[in-house]
Amino acid sequence: MLIDTDLQTHSCPIIIIAYILHQNLNYFVEAVVADIRADGILGLDFLKDNDCVIDVVAKKLIVSGKDYPVQFEGKLGCYRIVASETISIPPESEMVISCVVCVPKGQTMKHFEGIVEPLENKLEQNGPLVARTLIQKQHNADPEISLRPDLQNLLEKSSKHLNSDQERQLRELILRYKESFAETDKDLGRTTLVKHKINTGDAPAFKEPPRRTPVHLQCELDKNIDEMLEKDVVEPSNSPWASGVVLVKKKDGTYRFCVDYRRLNKRYLERVCLLDVCGQWDILEVIEGILYRRFETSDNSKNRLQAIVPYSERRNVLFQCHDNKTSAHLGVRKTIERIRQKYYWPGLQADVRRYIKGCEFCNRRKNPCRTNKAPMQLVQSCHPMERIAADILGELPETENGNGIFW
Secondary structure (H helix, E strand, O other): OEEEEEOOOOOOOEEEEEEEEEOOEEEEEEEEEOOOOOOOOOOHHHHHHOOOEEEOOOOEEEEOOEEEEOOOOOOOOOOEEEEOOOOOOOOOOOOOOOEEEEOOOOOOOOOOEEEEOOOHHHHOOOOOOOOOEEEEHHHOOOOOOOOOHHHHHHHHHHOOOOOHHHHHHHHHHHHHOHHHOOOOHHHOOOOOOOOOOOOOOOOOOOEOOOOOOOHHHHHHHHHHHHHHHHOOOOOOOOOOOEOEEEEEEOOOOOEEEEEEOHHHHHHHOOOOOOOOHHHHHHHEEEEOOEEEEEEOOOOOOOOEEEEEOOHHHHHHHHHHHHHOOOOOOOOHHHHHHHHHOOEEOOOHHHHHHHHHHOOHHHHHHOOOOOOOOOOOOOOOOOOOOOOOOOOOEOOOOOOOOOOOOEO
16 A cells, blocks of 8 residues: 655655555655566565564464465576687786576576676786676677777778678678777787797807987977887887987988898898898788798699798708608709799709709719800901911820921
């Protein structure tokens, strides 16, 4: 029975004063009307004032000595929550991901409200931290997240020739991997997918003397150095190696900070083979961490993949394809063709010729190739009294044909 209501504003909850009538027993309560799915919730004040006892085993509620049957609805307990897919989270960042609640087999969770909390043992490990979050059933859909201005600009430029469905898929792809796009130069990170090392050997350190910077570029030079220090691109160093700095002016009027290694390269780099990546970018592939070059012919009859051999392994490949027992110390042309069946590197032909010329077995057992010589021709005189020179070697023992002079 509803006695009175107190409603001041539409934004405040409705407070009612009512009697609960059940089996000739009256209970005076003050309740709040809330937007919840349950028909009603008895608070601790009501349970305490009316000497209530909850008997879970017998499934009954005792109120002032009277028994009332109760029934359980829903599944209560603690469930494990796992990510729905493998996601890589960059350091010092946060991300909203989709998860799945692991319920026992045969059970479902139609309506629920719960709190997501991290495990205590996971907090001691060096892993991602999960924020304590209140979730509801209607919140299981991915929230609509707006793109950053730079990503929105990227989406607009990339979707000019796409239909609505393709544009939606592209938007979802950008949202999924939005952390892979750098918003500014400060967001540039590090990767261990590609490793690079420079073997200096026993070469002494090279330190180029400082060069004088023009007065009008001194402020620009200091500005570039401060920006790179702030972005962790460079760091203070006391290395004995040093090269000069050059500021190159770009078309838009700004300057590019460059390091001039020409004097260093002229001193130490005697032989350098650079792969023209720009020209061969479309035919390069990475398979299981190995860089391959796709070799194609016009008729597609001899298409194959050639592994790009690093400098440290080229001599081993040359040995296996020339000096090995099954290689038979073939010549330059056949050795090149054998290597090209599986491998490639810039300057392959020059390396093969140089290696075979230095092969001790080939020099000891094989005769050098004879070069063809042109036959001698008669000397035609152009005018009277023209001088014609000839080398004559005589007074030699006569041959069987009676020849004793060479000329």
